[in-house]
Amino acid sequence: MVQPAPLQFLPLPTSISPSFWHRLTSLKLHHLGLDDKSVPIKGCYSLGRTVHDKLTGDSVGISGSLELDEGSFDLDVGDGTSAPSPHRDHFVLRGVLRNYNTIEEFKRADKAKLLSDLGDQIWSAIRHPSPETTLADLNPFLMITFADLKKYRYCYWCAIPALVQKPGWEIVEGWRKCDEPALEQIDASVALLSADGVTAPLHAFATFWARTPPEERTLVFNDPSSHPTALGWSVRNALTFLAHSPSPLDPPVHRLHIISRREGKTLSCVVRLPESVEEALTVRPAVVGWEKNDAGKLGPRMADLAPLMDPTRLADQAVDLNLQLMRWRILPSLDLDKIKKTRCLLLGAGTLGCYVARTLMAWGVRKMTLVDSSTVSFSNPVRQPLFEFEDSLEGGKPKAAAAAAALKRIYPGVDATGVSLSVPMPGHPIPPSSLESVRADVIKLDQLFEEHDVVYLLMDSRESRWLPTVMGAAKEKLVINVALGFDTFLAMRHGLPPSSDAPILAPSPGSPFRGKLGCYYCNDVVAPQDSLTDRTLDQMCTVTRPGIAAIASATAVELMVS
Amino acid sequence: MVQPAPLQFLPLPTSISPSFWHRLTSLKLHHLGLDDKSVPIKGCYSLGRTVHDKLTGDSVGISGSLELDEGSFDLDVGDGTSAPSPHRDHFVLRGVLRNYNTIEEFKRADKAKLLSDLGDQIWSAIRHPSPETTLADLNPFLMITFADLKKYRYCYWCAIPALVQKPGWEIVEGWRKCDEPALEQIDASVALLSADGVTAPLHAFATFWARTPPEERTLVFNDPSSHPTALGWSVRNALTFLAHSPSPLDPPVHRLHIISRREGKTLSCVVRLPESVEEALTVRPAVVGWEKNDAGKLGPRMADLAPLMDPTRLADQAVDLNLQLMRWRILPSLDLDKIKKTRCLLLGAGTLGCYVARTLMAWGVRKMTLVDSSTVSFSNPVRQPLFEFEDSLEGGKPKAAAAAAALKRIYPGVDATGVSLSVPMPGHPIPPSSLESVRADVIKLDQLFEEHDVVYLLMDSRESRWLPTVMGAAKEKLVINVALGFDTFLAMRHGLPPSSDAPILAPSPGSPFRGKLGCYYCNDVVAPQDSLTDRTLDQMCTVTRPGIAAIASATAVELMVS
CATH class of the missing domain: 3.40.50.720 (NAD(P)-binding Rossmann-like Domain)
Structure with a gap:
């Protein structure tokens, strides 16, 4: 018998628009000042797509990314589930931004601890789920920054933490192209589906699947991945949640039919956890998720906006900046x-x-x-x-x-x-x-x-x-x-x-x-x-x-x- | 009988070179400061000339002028007689310059008194001659100035005072072109000549003419005038000297043969004083001599050097000036x-x-x-x-x-x-x-x-x-x-x-x-x-x-x- 292949997950890259940095600049200059507390932000991603390259005749996959822009600071979406995303097929994740005051503080920040803290938060959401636990609750992201407002250069590093289940999920059947289920009526980025087309939100899995045969348990999710044999990053913690969140289900969710909803080409597969898995972990699994930079290494990136800007406007802002900086500490009343x-x-x-x-x-x-x-x-x-x-x-x-x-x-x-x-x-x-x-x-x-x-x-x-x-x-x-x-x-x-x-x-x-x-x-x-x-x-x-x-x-x- | 024509004198105009003003600027800035005492200067004039206009065939007279330049402040010529003039046929007059500190002081200066004081000085030289009295002693000149060192503008007014004999000399014979007498060996601008070609200086007239018949008394002088019927200004006080300086001559010098030495065309005439003249005046005659300006009026002139100067050099001097001015009064030790x-x-x-x-x-x-x-x-x-x-x-x-x-x-x-x-x-x-x-x-x-x-x-x-x-x-x-x-x-x-x-x-x-x-x-x-x-x-x-x-x-x- 062939060894089953481990289920793989495609990391969700971040994509930061210049407008995000402009909003951060303004926030720092006029509101935060020297305050380096965490600021809530949000990002959103869209479905992975497959496009047809007219030149070569090949199909090219384009995966979604976590996009941050000027709207990322506007948290009018509340808890991220009740209000609809601004665009259909755009799915919101919530995160926090920590802007350090100096590049040295940025460098000195304990990245392992920052990630670990978020891992704890996710583990807590898994082990002590609220009645409304959503995919976003399981995928809080983190961004650390140092904004050099004088030079319009922004040093940053993002993490979308995922718990590492060991042993992990294996692919039992797959991958198959399938018709997209009729999910138009729900906006959540992950949903449970019954054989008769009824859906339920993630947090309701225990009651929803109470009378479903284990082999019919189906998870549908809006997948940012366009990879033919890997699921998007955001479903990873959801799978851990289903496997390890306390529930009366018997058998527990150790086998699952997954429908990976993608634009133009929806895939499905069947995954399972090996027999050896413990039903209820008492220790939080390891956590990964710091993003790799352009060099393919774990490390921060730099956004340099100066070349994009109109010199007159740059001068205008630079002149104001020196004056505004007085207000951070010395002369707030100016x-x-x-x-x-x-x-x-x-x-x-x-x-x-x-x-x-x-x-x-x-x-x-x-x-x-x-x-x-x-x-x-x-x-x-x-x-x-x-x-x-x-x-x-x-x-x-x-x-x-x-x-x-x-x-x-x-x-x-x-x-x-x-x-x-x-x-x-x-x-x-x-x-x-x-x-x-x-x-x-x-x-x-x-x-x-x-x-x-x-x-x-x-x-x-x-x-x-x-x-x-x-x-x-x-x-x-x-x-x-x-x-x-x-x-x-x-x-x-x-x-x-x-x-x-x-x-x-x-x-x-x-x-x-x-x-x-x-x-x-x-x-x-x-x-x-x-x-x-x-x-x-x-x-x-x-x-x-x-x-x-x-x-x-x-x-x-x-x-x-x- | 025709009324004899009065003898006329052509005023000696002044001609100030830019170099004169540069020297004055330097003197003021570095030495005089706020001092407005009189400064001895000198000027010189050359013979009147007659040139032939090739175009019209006419003869054009060019009269000499009293020229002042950078050398005017160098008084190495001593008393003006002993040392030779720097150039042959250039004749030196000595004067004083008074530079006022403000234009208002310049305007307020009592011009009548300034001229009158010089008149007294000339009259004193006539009535109490020294054994060495020269033409220059009889023709001291005066220059008053206001130097705007910031703008390189110089307001100035010159006077070459002459006593007004009343009644004045009349022309008895003249004018005749005559051969130039052999005077090469003397440099003085006026000389007495005897019939046999012997010369003597002005101050020696009483002894020189003691045995000369009155109709042979001859005065030779280097004349800046080129006018056909007027003598140069500088001989005017010399004639007054001969007429009114105390002397044992009998008859006194009331009739004179004058040789007006000019470049290219020497003239001669015979002049006399009317019978009515008093032999020894006890009151100083009136004095005239302020120069007319370009508008033909008695008034100051303006020299504007700025347009003549190299801008870089102007800037250089202007920058120094503001600093040098500190030293006049406030910080002499700077x-x-x-x-x-x-x-x-x-x-x-x-x-x-x-x-x-x-x-x-x-x-x-x-x-x-x-x-x-x-x-x-x-x-x-x-x-x-x-x-x-x-x-x-x-x-x-x-x-x-x-x-x-x-x-x-x-x-x-x-x-x-x-x-x-x-x-x-x-x-x-x-x-x-x-x-x-x-x-x-x-x-x-x-x-x-x-x-x-x-x-x-x-x-x-x-x-x-x-x-x-x-x-x-x-x-x-x-x-x-x-x-x-x-x-x-x-x-x-x-x-x-x-x-x-x-x-x-x-x-x-x-x-x-x-x-x-x-x-x-x-x-x-x-x-x-x-x-x-x-x-x-x-x-x-x-x-x-x-x-x-x-x-x-x-x-x-x-x-x-x-």
Whole structure:
């Protein structure tokens, strides 16, 4: 007599869509933070298929895989049985995801224990079945990950654990092509079938088969395998369940007719357990199931999404990421969205203007308008970090427009505009011939104030700050004022009354001054006047220690952000 | 009888070469500073010429002008008479320059008084002649200027004062073309001539003409005028001198034969003073002489050199200017040349590296080498002020090279190099396969230390600072160490023993530690180890408040400069 062939099972490979990683990124960034607890997920597989290769005339089998995508985090399917799968012939498994915070933690994770724990869970479901035990309960999967959000690289490893019955099932008869039984009305991925076409769910096997002759006990299952002589992985624990779950059946389920439902070509076979099998194991069998990687070895895989992504979008996300990361541990209360939406008006696009714009951009501010009336001079680029030598040629480009263009070159996602405009100053009489253009400038300035939330005063004289200070107070805008000395600087925040429009600062409503802070001119007894005309070269704004502007600008932006 | 025609004088125009302004710029920047005292200068003129226009067949007169150039500040000609002029037929006048510190001071200067003071000086030379009084003594000129060194624009106004004799000289005979007398042997621009061809200098007129008949008194002068009926301006005060300088001559010099020596066409005429003239004036006559500008009005002129200059050189000077200006008033002791020549090695071209490089460039440092092993990522440009979005595409450019290229785009005069290199770190074992490349990196690093004066540690981990700290101590380099926390930073200067090589810091020789300061590891009990591998995303170097790097970098550069 020929030795019966052992029944074999085809592992269920996983197939992870990029959208799964995008959802994980978002979850990690905005919700999980440093939390590495298990997150419930789900995956689904479809039937194995056999397709006809038109070229060779051969039949080619295509096995199903466990697919994870953006929907894998949406567990609205509840316990996985009551609600129908989203698609017919798509069968859901439930799992957990553990995302480690560092690649070292990922590497150090005790994979044997992780698998063993799941084995215990499956064994428990077998030995202490609930009245609703399903195939999904017997096939919980596991995914461990390390997500390098900076590089869009995801290290991961999946396991679909299976208990190893020893001795295992043997094929008694098979394989035969058979007609598909009429199972359209049930969605469960495994069902019991009686000779007269009646079906029952897996967990009801003891009562359902109580009066069925042992040779007519039939299991139908939706098989992801397309292999001609192997069953899909997901039925393996179901067979162990039938053999070892406590039941009054006599004889126990040691022989079974299996119908492997596949797309286009359903197979059947008869399997049995050898006589020697113990009826009730007291020790959990060994468990296997870690997936092999592309090299055919037991080990993690890497998903690299960066090459798939649009560079502008990548930059957008990368910029946000550095800011969002602050919220994980150090500054959970940081309202980055508020900062991002703050519209900033920068009066002056010189050393201060350039540094403030850079710092605002690094903080995530997207809307900036720079105002300046002068052009880039030869000495500017080495000190004003938005200009290059090229900008100073042929008389120099207008500073405001050149600065806005540079901001866009640095980060295409910024909405930066440059406006060439002179702010009228006390002590500087307006010649009658310029009256019209000054009037137009004031109207434009007024409009710019209306269109922005925060106004930065980054000019090079005291008197030029006067009109914007008054306008800021009148229009109740947050005004940040920065001025440089030679090795000193001032960075101050002007007052803003409590208002729902206040983008950042909301002073205490109980303040007797309605939350108003002072302004640059509050403590001054000297009216602003012309300080520009009659000064020596070394009294000009450019004569400062080169590092002061960077320090003052960063400090000023802190006044807005914090 | 026809009314005799009054003798007319052609004003001597000034002609200022760009080289004059360059010398003035240098003088102001490096020597004068805010000093606005009078500076002695000189100018020279040549003979008026008559040239033949080949096209029209006409003769065209070309009058000389008072030319000022880079040599105008070199007063090696002493008193202007003893030493010969640099060129034959070039005649020197001496003057003073007053450079005002602001355009307002220039405008406010009392021009009438300035001219009047010079008039007094001339009158004094006439009434109280020294035994050596020359034509130059009678024709001191004045130049007032405001030099806008930032824009290479020079506002200026010259005066060559002349006393107005009333009534003035009249032409009795003239004009006649005459042969040039044999004066080759004398260089003075004016000379007395006797009938037998003997000459004498101007100041000797009383004795020379003591026995000469009044109608034979002849004055020969090198005339810048080419006008057919007007003498050059410089002879005007000489005639006043002859008429009004105290002398025993009888009759006094009220009639004179003048030979106007011109190139190619020497003229002569006879002039006299009306009978009515008083022999010895007691009151100084009025004075005229401010030059008319191009619009034909009495007013200043503007020289704009910027369009003439090479942009790279302009940028070079403009950058230096802002630094030099510090020395006028606030920091006279600042040794900019030392800073400029300091060769800086920047280990790390990230946020810190970019900001430090920018600040160094603004301080005038010209030689920088940036070292980094990584490439520009999408999140870098908004925080690292030497990169643009473009640099992060296609995997990202190498940071060191990209940063060096940006520095050159900003300021072509910088000598910036990028080196891609990894600094070996304790706690990070070297796989045998990398041994050769690590060895090459260390050799290169060693060489870089040798080639630079100051080393900046601008990396993102503690352990990467270890080897450069040790190398810096061994090679006695000034080491500046900068490290960021989330909202904190460290900027420290490592020790350097007193040595003549010390580019900036020279600690007191009396120090028991030979001037050595501590280093980053001095107070540490924990050996550097791998802090990079096992860390979460929000523990990475990029999670800092965006403004801190700018503040830390500027502070670090101060540690070197101050």
